[in-house]
Amino acid sequence: MRICFILNPTSGTNRTQDVPALLSRYATAAGADFVVWPTEYAGHAEQLARQAAADGFRVVVAVGGDGTVNEVARGLLGTPAALGVVPRGSGNGLARHLKLPLDIAGAVRRACAPTFQRIDVGYLNGRPFFCTAGLGFDAHVSKMFAKAGTRGLSTYVKVALREYRRFRPVPVQVTLQGQELFDTHCYVLAFANAAQYGNNAYIAPRADIQDGLLDVCLIDGLSLTRAVRVGVGLALGTLATSGQAVYHTSQHILVQSAAPLGFHIDGDYVEDATAFEARLEPLALEVAV
Numbered sequence: 001m002r003i004c005f006i007l008n009p010t011s012g013t014n015r016t017q018d019v020p021a022l023l024s025r026y027a028t029a030a031g032a033d034f035v036v037w038p039t040e041y042a043g044h045a046e047q048l049a050r051q052a053a054a055d056g057f058r059v060v061v062a063v064g065g066d067g068t069v070n071e072v073a074r075g076l077l078g079t080p081a082a083l084g085v086v087p088r089g090s091g092n093g094l095a096r097h098l099k100l101p102l103d104i105a106g107a108v109r110r111a112c113a114p115t116f117q118r119i120d121v122g123y124l125n126g127r128p129f130f131c132t133a134g135l136g137f138d139a140h141v142s143k144m145f146a147k148a149g150t151r152g153l154s155t156y157v158k159v160a161l162r163e164y165r166r167f168r169p170v171p172v173q174v175t176l177q178g179q180e181l182f183d184t185h186c187y188v189l190a191f192a193n194a195a196q197y198g199n200n201a202y203i204a205p206r207a208d209i210q211d212g213l214l215d216v217c218l219i220d221g222l223s224l225t226r227a228v229r230v231g232v233g234l235a236l237g238t239l240a241t242s243g244q245a246v247y248h249t250s251q252h253i254l255v256q257s258a259a260p261l262g263f264h265i266d267g268d269y270v271e272d273a274t275a276f277e278a279r280l281e282p283l284a285l286e287v288a289v
């Protein structure tokens, strides 16, 4: 079995590690037939992944955070190669959901001797996501986080607290499965394929990545008390039973908003829009876990 590691050299906070050397050491020890391809620019991982699949690599491993995982997975859609993950980001939502080892040695060993499964793939406004996507405050924070200059959890928390004082909910009309229509306000509207954003922040604790459905989580406003309760719910995995968020499951969701709202794909801000379509393709990606 041939394995291609696609490495984002800019991901992760530990810059002192020689990641290519570590990948080589652990993959050689596991007896793997492998190559390591570093990315040269944002978006490159998708191209490299497609190339690797065309070259016949059975497993193509994203070495990076959820942004790199999204790019590699996107490149593998419709190919016979399976996605592996060596998590190097700060959130690592998909790796955590799939219960992959979070350390390089363990993750490389797993990638070299995996079992294979298929997972669902979500799309928001035509863009594939594997973990979560959404509109509102979380997307707005991703946008501001990208501009922050530094990364990591502490910057994220700082940005989220600052933007909490500024962000206001927007009126939206939501249609589920072409029929159930309701008017509400969007503070956060999350579409969850996996249960968490990353960092064990469980936005949709009951989400099943193989059930053919997106879990839709709606938070229509966020007073200070409610923000604290939502924060606790995210951390403890109890948001779904806390009464602070409303949940639905659906394969197809349309949203019309009264004003432009930002949306994110796997934690990366994309753009603002007023019309949204979220849908799910069941079991559209093979993963090596």
Ligand SMILES: Nc1ncnc2c1ncn2[C@@H]1O[C@H](COP(=O)(O)OP(=O)(O)OP(=O)(O)O)[C@@H](O)[C@H]1O
Residues within 6 Å of the ligand: 008, 009, 010, 011, 012, 013, 039, 040, 041, 042, 043, 044, 045, 064, 065, 066, 067, 068, 069, 071, 088, 089, 090, 091, 092, 151, 152, 267, 268
């Ligand atoms: N060689 C490169 N140079 C610059 N940017 C890159 C390169 N390779 C990939 N990228 C971009 O870096 C972005 C961030 O990568 P990724 O999410 O993997 O790491 P991270 O930001 O450290 O992780 P996390 O999002 O979990 O904090 C990706 O969206 C990707 O497009």
